[in-house]
Amino acid sequence: xxxxxxxxxxxxxxxxxxxxxxxxxxxxxxxxxxxxxxxxxxxxxxxxxxxxxxxxxxxxxxxxxxxxxxxxxxxxxxxxxxxxxxxxxxxxxxxxxxxxxxxxxxxxxxxxxxxxxxxxxxxxxxxxxxxxxxxxxxxxxxxxxxxxxxxxxxxxxxxxxxxxxxxxxxxxxxx
Amino acid sequence: xxxxxxxxxxxxxxxxxxxxxxxxxxxxxxxxxxxxxxxxxxxxxxxxxxxxxxxxxxxxxxxxxxxxxxxxxxxxxxxx
Numbered sequence: 001x002x003x004x005x006x007x008x009x010x011x012x013x014x015x016x017x018x019x020x021x022x023x024x025x026x027x028x029x030x031x032x033x034x035x036x037x038x039x040x041x042x043x044x045x046x047x048x049x050x051x052x053x054x055x056x057x058x059x060x061x062x063x064x065x066x067x068x069x070x071x072x073x074x075x076x077x078x079x080x081x082x083x084x085x086x087x088x089x090x091x092x093x094x095x096x097x098x099x100x101x102x103x104x105x106x107x108x109x110x111x112x113x114x115x116x117x118x119x120x121x122x123x124x125x126x127x128x129x130x131x132x133x134x135x136x137x138x139x140x141x142x143x144x145x146x147x148x149x150x151x152x153x154x155x156x157x158x159x160x161x162x163x164x165x166x167x168x169x170x171x172x173x174x175x
Numbered sequence: 176x177x178x179x180x181x182x183x184x185x186x187x188x189x190x191x192x193x194x195x196x197x198x199x200x201x202x203x204x205x206x207x208x209x210x211x212x213x214x215x216x217x218x219x220x221x222x223x224x225x226x227x228x229x230x231x232x233x234x235x236x237x238x239x240x241x242x243x244x245x246x247x248x249x250x251x252x253x254x255x
Contacts, residue, residue, distance in 0.1 A: 003181065043204040044184040045245030052240045058188075062176045063216075103215040111222030120225070120232045130236065142176055155182040162188060170183055171235060172192040172205075174176035175215050 002151035004038055009148050011036040016079070016145070023078035028102075038147050049168055050131075058134040058167040059087075060158070062142030063108050063115035063175045064100035067093065073141040075101030080144030082154050086161065087137040092119055102143040103175045115175050134165035142174055177203030184245070191239035193218045193231065200248050207242045209235045210250045227254065 015035055016023075022031035048055060064073040066085045074081040087093070096112050098105035108115040118137065124130045138158050144150060162170060177200060180190040184206045194200040194208040195218050211218060211231055220228035234251050 003185075037202060038178060039202045040181070040204045043206045043245035044181055045206050045242075046184050046187055046189045048189045048240060052236060060176075060179065062179075063218075105216065107216045107222045113225070113228050114217040114219055114222045117219040117228050117232050120219070120228050123229070124232070124236070129233075140179075147178055151178055151182055155179050158179070159183055159186045159188065162183070163186065167188055169189040169191070169239060170180075171232065171239070172176050172180050172190055173218050174193065174195065175218055 002148055003040075004148055004151060008036060008038070012146060012148065020078070035145070052130055053128055054131045055168045056132045056134060056166050057121065057130050058162045058165065058170040059116065059118055059121055059137040059173070060170055061116040061139050061173045061175075063103075063139065063173070064098055064105075064141040064143075065096050065108065065112060065116055065139040066099070068095050068097075072097055073099040075099045075141070075143070079146060081141045082144050082146065082149050084138055084140035084154060084158055087116070087118070087139055088135055100141055100143060100175065108175070115173055117171075117173065121171070134162060134167045136161055136165050138162070177205040177208070180205035180208075189239060191235045191242075193235055194248070197248070204246045206245045206247075207238050208248045209238050210248060212251070230254070 019031040191207040192205045200208045
């Protein structure tokens, strides 16, 4: 059970039904005018357990980045894409593809660090500012309309991976 | 992204988010967020501008290290 209100899934289905035409026409301003935006009055808080130079950190982007051999994100789906990719490997990424559909991918396609600053974090580890990085980092496509699916399925699967890799903290980079 | 940050935090992972949408962050309230200038597609800095990328990441990590409470939204200092 996610922290969304109990009636959120029903409100979402009503919105999807009533906005389908706008979504299909990619008229985002009309489609999202009535979207049931999740709203909160407070935030959870987990203090850092150790100083940053002893912390194992994970990197997460919602920029829709995938590696060769991985499926590309479904940028043309009106409801978005609820899947995610794991990004691993010790060195700089040789090749990557951005699929998102809701921002201009030109900059991130030229330098992934603009939305996925992995090389920057590696410099900080090398210089002793950050303890270490997880073996796996995560990428998903921020455009997805079903927040209940995100919170009930995608986010728990991502958390399981980070916890298995010993992550104590995460840097999240949206687009 | 704010929803993911909230979820990870509830699972015991401390999070800090860059944010380029103040209104969204104020509504969703991620645990710690650093508001950075746009445009979309270069949240962590312009391509190949390693100095600015590093400045943004380091400012976010400072917030991760020093925030004392959940729901803090800080604005990145203007570029020097």
